[in-house]
Amino acid sequence: MNGLLKFRCFSPRSAAMSRIYLDHNATTPVDPDVLEAVLPYYRGEWGNASSIHWAGRGPKDAIDEARESLAALIGVPPRDLFFTSGGTESDNSALLGVTAALADKGKHVVTSAIEHPAILDPLTAMERLEGFEVTRLAVDRDGRHDLDELRAALRDDTVLLSVMLANNELGNINPVAEMTEIAHQAGVLVHCDAVNALGKIPVNAEALGVDLMSISAHKIYAPKGVGALYLKRKTPFEPYLRG
Structure with missing residues (x-):
């Protein structure tokens, strides 16, 4: 995939102005190979994957293959990966x-x-x-965390640590493995965006x-409206969507 994508933009000021897209951290275009792979399920193989009859078998096989x-x-x-509508x-x-x-x-x-x-807003609610109670760990001027601050923040009533792997604005790569080890030593589960x-x-x-762990398709040249949640087997979890 060529990182420099040209768009034809039409406006009153310019009948045809060429622009180069450089915001792939926000979203990516659908890769042509991905588009070719999904189009059959909008045209002929559009059955309900939960159906046990012939129309559902093809879509179910495709979902299982995508999950694997x-x-x-x-x-x-x-078995630990669940599809969602996005990140x-x-x-x-x-x-x-x-x-x-x-x-x-x-x-x-x-x-x-x-x-x-998508993390901060629901926590505020x-x-x-x-x-x-939510403890929001500070970062230094370079966007880095102090692991001693994390150790001090964990309490007996702490149920979850949620920390992203790569920051969407700064690009920082967080030491998630080390943070997870610290949290687990305190008996706290860890979610990673x-x-x-x-x-x-x-x-x-x-x-x-x-x-x-949360992931999203539109960041990796796949369609919007698709994401996934990794839920480690036996992790305590109560779904909020049912039916």
């Missing part, structure tokens, strides 16, 4: 699912002050509506040791 391919990419078992749903599901399942333990969550709004890391650096959820 994506699971291999991030180093997890396919925001994956992040919200991780926060709400774990905190609901561990409600008896406490209502304290630790995160970073520079997380994506949880503080306001559900009485949660890897949406802006996948496709740019190697991402292996099992190597990082995290319990949950």
